[in-house]
Amino acid sequence: MKYIKKTAEPPFFAVDTYGLTTWDQYQSRKKRKLKKYILENEQHWLCCYCEKKITLDFNSSHVEHIKPKSSDPINLTFNYNNLLVSCEGNHYNEIGDNRKNTCGQFKLQNFDENLFLNPTVVANIHEYFLFDFEGIISPSDFDKPKAKYTCDILNLNGANNKLAEARKISRKALIKSFGKLPPSDYKKKLNLILAKDDIEFITFLRYVFRNYR
Numbered sequence: 001m002k003y004i005k006k007t008a009e010p011p012f013f014a015v016d017t018y019g020l021t022t023w024d025q026y027q028s029r030k031k032r033k034l035k036k037y038i039l040e041n042e043q044h045w046l047c048c049y050c051e052k053k054i055t056l057d058f059n060s061s062h063v064e065h066i067k068p069k070s071s072d073p074i075n076l077t078f079n080y081n082n083l084l085v086s087c088e089g090n091h092y093n094e095i096g097d098n099r100k101n102t103c104g105q106f107k108l109q110n111f112d113e114n115l116f117l118n119p120t121v122v123a124n125i126h127e128y129f130l131f132d133f134e135g136i137i138s139p140s141d142f143d144k145p146k147a148k149y150t151c152d153i154l155n156l157n158g159a160n161n162k163l164a165e166a167r168k169i170s171r172k173a174l175i176k177s178f179g180k181l182p183p184s185d186y187k188k189k190l191n192l193i194l195a196k197d198d199i200e201f202i203t204f205l206r207y208v209f210r211n212y213r
């Protein structure tokens with residue numbers, strides 16, 4: 001996970017949600033407009049939790065309430081700072097598995113605000129996690145209870161570690177893209193790539209290549 005800096009609320013949001021009292025009243029095409037704004041301006045088209053590349057398609061992403069709106073509907077439902085865009089948790093499902101196995105759709109129950117690492121609040125959120133070469137995420141020593149809680153409630157390794165496997169594949173693909181470059185060119189290219197914010201699983205890649213930079 002990486003820190004997401006919320007921008008000022010776009011004026012269209014207040015207009016589009018004026019007078020609404022429930023999330024269901026907010027029209028799909030207007031939600032889509034909000035998703036586009038957040039993905040373009042705040043998230044670089046990556047899921048706010050797992051950093052999978054996502055699209056505007058409703059099968060790919062949804063507007064996510066960081067703190068569930070059910071815990072305080074009046075203050076949380078249309079609070080712009082409580083909104084991000086999450087994947088649907090189904091990108092790496094096995095054939096026939098229609099469950100939403102990770103991220104926003106997975107975390108619906110048992111939300112504990114005091115334990116959850118909010119990516120819009122915790123500026124050094126990447127320091128709370130470690131990864132191994134298989135792509136498995138685990139808590140660092142920074143604050144194990146919070147990191148473990150956050151990993152578990154979002155299921156950040158995925159069902160049967162499928163999300164971890166996708167991270168591992170992204171690491172291999174990056175290594176392959178370097179081909180047989182000499183070490184100096186390799187480092188230069190790696191640093192250019194790791195400086196970008198729109199690369200899928202960028203926090204994982206920065207972590208596993210930290211000693212090669």
Ligand SMILES: [Zn+2]
Nearest residue numbers: 047050087103
């Ligand atoms: Zn996700």
